[in-house]
Amino acid sequence: xxxxxxxxxxxxxxxxxxxLSCEASGxxxxxxxxxxxxxxxxxxxxxxxNIKHDGSERYFRDSVKGRxxxxxxxxxxxxxxxxxxxxxxxxxxYYCARESTSGxxxxxxWGRGTLVTVSS
Amino acid sequence: xxxxxxxxxxxxxxxxxRVTITCRASQGIGNYLAWFQQRPGKVPQRVxxxxxxxxxxxxxxxxxxxxxxxxxxxxxxxQPEDFAIYYCLQxxxxxxxxxxxxxLEIK
Numbered sequence: 001x002x003x004x005x006x007x008x009x010x011x012x013x014x015x016x017x018x019x020l021s022c023e024a025s026g027x028x029x030x031x032x033x034x035x036x037x038x039x040x041x042x043x044x045x046x047x048x049x050n051i052k053h054d055g056s057e058r059y060f061r062d063s064v065k066g067r068x069x070x071x072x073x074x075x076x077x078x079x080x081x082x083x084x085x086x087x088x089x090x091x092x093x094y095y096c097a098r099e100s101t102s103g104x105x106x107x108x109x110w111g112r113g114t115l116v117t118v119s120s
Numbered sequence: 121x122x123x124x125x126x127x128x129x130x131x132x133x134x135x136x137x138r139v140t141i142t143c144r145a146s147q148g149i150g151n152y153l154a155w156f157q158q159r160p161g162k163v164p165q166r167v168x169x170x171x172x173x174x175x176x177x178x179x180x181x182x183x184x185x186x187x188x189x190x191x192x193x194x195x196x197x198x199q200p201e202d203f204a205i206y207y208c209l210q211x212x213x214x215x216x217x218x219x220x221x222x223x224l225e226i227k
Contacts, residue, residue, distance in 0.1 A: 035216075037164075044207060044218055044219075044220050044221045045156070045158075045164060045207055045209075045218040045221075046218065047209075047215055047216035047217065047218065050216075059214045059215070060215075061215040062215065095163065095164070099211075103152070103211075104151060104152065104169065104170045105169055105170065105173075106152075106154065106169065106211055107154055107156070107166055107169075107209065107211070108166050108169070108175065110163045110164055110165070111163070112163055113163065
């Protein structure tokens, strides 16, 4: 079964840090671009960052540049999001999503998400 | 950044109705346009990709169309399980951007 499972969320104080993980199974993880998408409580979806299949390219939304880092370990079939300098506005459910190998056929598989709460 | 503007933001309809949701991009995005359905408390699920390609397992009553900067998602005959929030997404250029969502409610 094709699956993504996130972990690592929790309650953290403003200025703190968390590392999210996403473990993939059931597909050739090393061939796919991967993304993180978040959703603040009661709000819409926001793309956060992505990484190329070999880790050679990474892109971020402006509001997280310099604070978040995305990485992957293809041998472990895992994707990571290191979040530093957390702010209240970073609160939300963080989803790991499979992008594509070719560009067009993207975001077909999503994990169930992990909740990040930034609060004092 | 490319702005994705969905309309309407919310709508109510009855089972059996035909509904259309529109997404307008602030600039051209080629065919890098997808639609997602999110039921309450659930994970977003892709229903359409590449403007008009139907996700495997999604009912044929869902269809997508458009080009350039204007795109539509149509549900030909609403079923009870279709009442949800729908989002469009452009993944042509960074940062990828979602529309604000269209809440489809039962009349």
